[in-house]
Amino acid sequence: MAPSSAAGRGGGNAGLADPLLAAGDIDGARQVGGDAKDKYWVPAEEEDELICHGGGLGDGRQPPLLYRTFRVSGVLLHPYRLLTLIRLIAVILFLVWRMKHRSSDAMWLWWISVAGDFWFGVTWLLNQASKLNPIKRVPNLSLLKQYLDDDDRLLPAIDVFINTVDPIDEPMLYTMNSVLSILATDYPADRHATYFSDDGASLVHYEGLLETARFAAAVWVPFCRKHRVEPRAPEFYFAAAKAAGTYEGLAPEEFVGDRRIVRREYEEFKARLDAIFAVIPQRSEAGDGGGNDKGRSVKATLMADGTQWPGTWTEPAENHKKGQHAGIVKVVLSHPNDEPQLGKPASSESDHAMDFSAVDIRVPMLVYIAREKRPGYDHQKKAGAMNVQLRVSALLTNAPFVINFDGDHYINNSQAFRAAMCFMLDARHGDDTAFVQFPQRFDEVDPTDRYCNHNRVFFDATLLGLNGVQGPSYVGTGCLFRRVALYGTDPPRWRPNDDAKAIGCTAKYGNSMPFISTISSDCSIASLPAMAELEDVAKCAYEDGTDWGRDVGWVYDVATEDVVTGFRLHRKGWRSMYCAMEPDAFRGTAPINLTERLYQILRWSGGSLEMFFSRNCPLLAGRRLRAMQRVAYTNMTAYPVSALFIVVYDLLPVVWLSYHHRRRGGEFHIQKPFPEYVAYLVAVIAMIEVIGVVEIKWAGLTMLDWWRNEQFYMIGATGVYPTAVLHILLKRVFGMKGVRFKLTAKQLAVGGARERFAEMYDVHWAPLLFPTMVVMAVNVVAIGAATGKAVVGGWTAAQVAGGWTAVQIAGALVGLLFNVWILVLLYPFALGIMGSWSKRPWALLALLVAACAAVAAGFVAVHAVIAAGFGPSWLGWSRGASVCVTAVLPSGWRV
Numbered sequence: 001m002a003p004s005s006a007a008g009r010g011g012g013n014a015g016l017a018d019p020l021l022a023a024g025d026i027d028g029a030r031q032v033g034g035d036a037k038d039k040y041w042v043p044a045e046e047e048d049e050l051i052c053h054g055g056g057l058g059d060g061r062q063p064p065l066l067y068r069t070f071r072v073s074g075v076l077l078h079p080y081r082l083l084t085l086i087r088l089i090a091v092i093l094f095l096v097w098r099m100k101h102r103s104s105d106a107m108w109l110w111w112i113s114v115a116g117d118f119w120f121g122v123t124w125l126l127n128q129a130s131k132l133n134p135i136k137r138v139p140n141l142s143l144l145k146q147y148l149d150d151d152d153r154l155l156p157a158i159d160v161f162i163n164t165v166d167p168i169d170e171p172m173l174y175t176m177n178s179v180l181s182i183l184a185t186d187y188p189a190d191r192h193a194t195y196f197s198d199d200g201a202s203l204v205h206y207e208g209l210l211e212t213a214r215f216a217a218a219v220w221v222p223f224c225r226k227h228r229v230e231p232r233a234p235e236f237y238f239a240a241a242k243a244a245g246t247y248e249g250l251a252p253e254e255f256v257g258d259r260r261i262v263r264r265e266y267e268e269f270k271a272r273l274d275a276i277f278a279v280i281p282q283r284s285e286a287g288d289g290g291g292n293d294k295g296r297s298v299k300a301t302l303m304a305d306g307t308q309w310p311g312t313w314t315e316p317a318e319n320h321k322k323g324q325h326a327g328i329v330k331v332v333l334s335h336p337n338d339e340p341q342l343g344k345p346a347s348s349e350s351d352h353a354m355d356f357s358a359v360d361i362r363v364p365m366l367v368y369i370a371r372e373k374r375p376g377y378d379h380q381k382k383a384g385a386m387n388v389q390l391r392v393s394a395l396l397t398n399a400p401f402v403i404n405f406d407g408d409h410y411i412n413n414s415q416a417f418r419a420a421m422c423f424m425l426d427a428r429h430g431d432d433t434a435f436v437q438f439p440q441r442f443d444e445v446d447p448t449d450r451y452c453n454h455n456r457v458f459f460d461a462t463l464l465g466l467n468g469v470q471g472p473s474y475v476g477t478g479c480l481f482r483r484v485a486l487y488g489t490d491p492p493r494w495r496p497n498d499d500a501k502a503i504g505c506t507a508k509y510g511n512s513m514p515f516i517s518t519i520s521s522d523c524s525i526a527s528l529p530a531m532a533e534l535e536d537v538a539k540c541a542y543e544d545g546t547d548w549g550r551d552v553g554w555v556y557d558v559a560t561e562d563v564v565t566g567f568r569l570h571r572k573g574w575r576s577m578y579c580a581m582e583p584d585a586f587r588g589t590a591p592i593n594l595t596e597r598l599y600q601i602l603r604w605s606g607g608s609l610e611m612f613f614s615r616n617c618p619l620l621a622g623r624r625l626r627a628m629q630r631v632a633y634t635n636m637t638a639y640p641v642s643a644l645f646i647v648v649y650d651l652l653p654v655v656w657l658s659y660h661h662r663r664r665g666g667e668f669h670i671q672k673p674f675p676e677y678v679a680y681l682v683a684v685i686a687m688i689e690v691i692g693v694v695e696i697k698w699a700g701l702t703m704l705d706w707w708r709n710e711q712f713y714m715i716g717a718t719g720v721y722p723t724a725v726l727h728i729l730l731k732r733v734f735g736m737k738g739v740r741f742k743l744t745a746k747q748l749a750v751g752g753a754r755e756r757f758a759e760m761y762d763v764h765w766a767p768l769l770f771p772t773m774v775v776m777a778v779n780v781v782a783i784g785a786a787t788g789k790a791v792v793g794g795w796t797a798a799q800v801a802g803g804w805t806a807v808q809i810a811g812a813l814v815g816l817l818f819n820v821w822i823l824v825l826l827y828p829f830a831l832g833i834m835g836s837w838s839k840r841p842w843a844l845l846a847l848l849v850a851a852c853a854a855v856a857a858g859f860v861a862v863h864a865v866i867a868a869g870f871g872p873s874w875l876g877w878s879r880g881a882s883v884c885v886t887a888v889l890p891s892g893w894r895v
C-alpha cells in the first residue's frame with residue numbers, strides 16, 4: 001500500500017540501507033540534519049532493550065546488534081501526546097455535555113447521533129493510541145557483513161514466493177520482470193530459490209518462465225552482478241532516466257558497451273515473451289492433439305515437445321479449464337552448486353559479447369507451480385496458493401525463511417534480503433521475530449496520487465506506531481517470514497522447555513511423510529524428491545481435515561489473508577519488525593482506476609470485518625497479544641462499522657424534510673442548544689487536523705499525503721464501508737458468501753501504446769459508485785437550497801420571526817461550510833466519475849457551481865410559489881441539511 005521523496009543514494013551499502021545515517025557513518029551516533037524526513041528522529045536508549053535469546057546463526061557466537069533504534073524527538077513527541085490527551089478530554093466533555101442536554105427536535109435521532117459520536121470518539125482513540133510511541137529501526141548492513149566474516153555463504157537461505165493468476169490481467173512482462181529482479185538480487189545464488197505460483201495454470205506462464213530463465217542466466221544476472229546495477233528489474237532499470245548513483249561495479253570502462261548489448265537483448269527477450277501468446281495457439285492448432293484427443297472437437301494445448309499441457313487450455317476442456325486441472329510442479333532452473341562459478345571471457349562469436357570471466361554466473365533455483373484445482377473445493381485464492389508454495393518449497397529447499405511477492409512487485413533495492421536478516425539474526429528480538437514487513441511502494445501512480453494509492457499515512461505513520469508495540473501488521477507483498485512460525489510453533493520466549501522444533505503430525509500437517517520430516521530437519525537440498533511427492537502436496541484434497549489455513553500456514557476464509565495471518569502470529573506471542581529502506585526495498589503497481597481502487601478497499605474493509613467476526617477476533621486473543629497491539633487490531637478490523645452511523649447521517653436531510661413538512665415550518669435542531677453543539681463539533685474536528693499536522697512532521701509526510709488520506713476515508717465511508725458491512729451481515733445472518741477476492745486488474749503502462757495514466761480516466765460504472773454519488777447530490781442540494789434561501793431573504797425573515805441571534809446565523813453559516821467541506825473531501829471521487837473530463841478540473845468546479853445554482857434557482861422559484869399563498873414554508877430544512885452532514889466528518893479514524 002506507499003513511496004517517499006527519494007533521498008540521494010549514499011555511497012556504500014551502508015548508505016543504501018541507512019536512511020537515518022550519512023553514507024558510511026556506520027556507528028550512526030550522528031543524526032542527519034540534511035534529510036527533512038528524519039529531522040525529528042533521535043537514537044533510542046538501546047540499553048533498555050533486553051538481550052534475551054542470542055539470535056544469530058546458531059553457531060555459538062554472540063551476534064552483534066544488527067539494527068539501531070530511533071524514536072521521535074521530544075520536540076514533537078510531547079506535543080503530539082499532549083494534543084491527543086487534550087482532544088480526548090474535549091471529546092469526553094462533549095459527550096458529557098450532550099448527555100446533560102437531552103434536547104432535540106427528534107429524540108430518536110438524538111440517540112443515534114450520540115451513539116455515533118461516542119463510536120467515533122472510541123475509534124479515534126483506538127487509532128490514535130497505537131501511534132503514540134513510533135519507532136524506526138535501521139538495519140546495519142556493514143555489521144552484518146562483519147558478523148558473517150565477509151562470507152556470504154553463511155547467510156541463511158530464503159525461499160521466495162511469487163504469485164500470479166493471469167498473464168493478461170497481470171501483464172506477464174511485469175511478472176517476469178519481478179522474477180528477473182529476484183533471480184538477480186544481491187544474495188548468494190545457492191542461498192535462495194524462487195517458487196512461482198500460477199493460479200491460472202497457463203502454459204503461457206510456464207513458457208514465459210523458461211524464456212526468463214534463459215535470459216537471466218545468459219545475460220541479465222551476470223550483467224547485474226558485474227556492474228552492480230539497480231534496480232534489477234530490466235523494465236524499470238532501462239526506464240530510469242540515468243543511473244543515479246556512482247558506478248559501483250567491477251568494470252567501469254565496459255559498462256556503456258555492455259549496457260547497450262543488454263538493452264538490445266532485453267528488447268529481443270520482450271519480443272519472445274510477446275510471441276508466446278501467439279505461438280502456443282498456433283502450435284496447438286497445427287498439432288494432432290497430442291495423440292489422445294483425435295476425433296474430439298477441442299484442440300489440446302501443446303507444449304513445445306508436442307505433448308499435452310496438463311494445466312488449462314486455450315480452448316477450455318474437461319480437466320483442462322479454470323478451476324479444474326491437474327497440479328503441476330516443474331523445476332525450471334535447478335539448484336546451483338555451493339561454489340561460485342565464473343563465466344567466459346568475451347569472444348568474437350556473437351553469443352559471448354560480454355566478458356563475464358570475473359563474474360559468478362550461477363542463477364538461483366526456479367520452480368513453476370500450478371496447484372491442482374477441482375470443482376467443489378474452495379481454493380482459498382492467494383492464501384491457498386501460498387500454502388502450496390510453502391509445502392513444495394519445504395520438499396525442495398526448505399529454507400528457514402520465506403518471503404512473498406505479488407506478481408507485480410519487484411525488488412528495487414538488492415540489499416533488501418540482507419536488511420531483513422539484520423532483524424532476524426539480531427541478538428535482541430531476532431529469535432522471537434516471525435516476520436519483517438517492508439512498506440509497499442508504487443510506480444505509475446499519478447503525481448497527485450488522486451486515490452491515495454500510496455497510503456503514506458498508513459505506511460509512514462501507523463506502521464511505525466505499531467513498530468513501537470509488538471510490530472507492524474502483515475499487509476501482504478514484501479514480507480519475510482520465519483518458516484517455523486508459519487507452521488504454528490510458539491516463539492522461543494513462550495516456549496518453556498525450548499523444544500525448538502515443532503513436532504510434526506499428520507492430523508495437523510497432512511499425510512505427506514516427506515513433508516512432515518522436513519519440519520524438524522534443517523535446510524536440505526540434498527536430492528530432488530520424486531515428482532509424485534511434490535504433486536501430492538499440491539493437491540486440493542491434501543488439506544482436508546488438517547490444520548492448514550487455520551493454525552498452520554496462511555489463514556483461510558478471510559479476504560485479507562495478510563492481516564489475519566499476521567494476527568495469528570502476534571497472538572502466539574511472536575513479534576514483527578518494520579523495515580523501510582532508501583531506496584525502497586520493493587516496488588509495485590497500484591490500481592489508479594476509481595472502480596478498481598474501490599473494489600480493493602472493499603476487499604480490505606470486508607476482510608477486516610470478516611476477521612473481527614471470526615475466531616480471529618482481536619478481543620478473543622490471549623495474554624500473549626500485547627494490550628496496545630490488541631487495541632490496534634481492534635481498530636484495524638472494526639473500523640468499517642463507522643459506516644453504519646455515517647449512512648444514517650447521510651440520510652438525515654430526508655428525515656429533516658419530512659419532519660418539517662409535518663411540523664409546518666420552523667427550524668429543526670438535532671441538538672439544542674444548537675450554537676454550543678456546533679462549537680463543540682468544530683473544536684473536536686479541528687483538533688484532528690492539528691494533531692495531523694504534528695504527525696505529518698514526524699512521519700515526514702506532505703500535507704497532500706495527509707489530505708488524500710482524509711479524502712479517501714470519506715470516499716470509502718460513504719460507499720464502500722457500508723457495502724462491506726452489508727456483506728458481512730448477509731454472510732452472518734443468511735449464510736451467504738463473504739467478500740470475494742477480486743483480482744485488481746493491472747494495466748501495462750509501458751510501451752507508449754496508451755497514454756500515461758489512461759486508466760485513471762476510464763470510468764467503469766458499478767453499483768459501488770452510487771451511494772457516494774447520492775451523498776454528493778445531497779450536499780449540492782443543501783448548498784443550493786441554502787443559497788436560494790439567502791437570496792429570497794429567508795434567513796432574515798426567519799431571524800426576525802424567531803428572534804435569531806448572531807450566534808445562530810454563524811451556526812447556519814458553519815453548516816453551509818460543512819457541506820462545502822464534504823464536497824471538497826469527495827472531490828477525487830467526483831473527478832473519478834468524470835472520466836477524461838477530469839483533466840480539466842475547472843470543468844468540475846463549474847459543474848458543481850452550476851448544480852448549486854440550479855438548485856438555488858429552483859428554490860427561489862418554489863419560494864415564489866409559496867409566497868403566492870400556497871401553504872407554509874417547509875424549506876427551512878435546508879439549513880438542517882447543511883448541519884446534518886457535519887457529523888460525517890470524523891475522518892482519519894481508521895487504519
Ligand SMILES: O=c1ccn([C@@H]2O[C@H](COP(=O)(O)OP(=O)(O)O[C@H]3O[C@H](CO)[C@@H](O)[C@H](O)[C@H]3O)[C@@H](O)[C@H]2O)c(=O)[nH]1
Binds near residue numbers: 170380744
Ligand atoms: O486466486 C488468487 C488471487 C490472487 N492471487 C495473487 O494475489 C496477489 C495480490 O492480488 P491483487 O489483485 O494485486 O490485490 P492487491 O489489493 O493489489 O493486493 C494487496 O492486498 C492483498 C490482500 O487483500 C495482499 O495479499 C497483497 O499482498 C497486497 O499487495 C497477486 O499477486 C495475485 O496474483 C493469487 O495468487 N491467487
Ligand SMILES: [Mn+2]
Binds near residue numbers: 406408589590744
Ligand atoms: Mn496488487
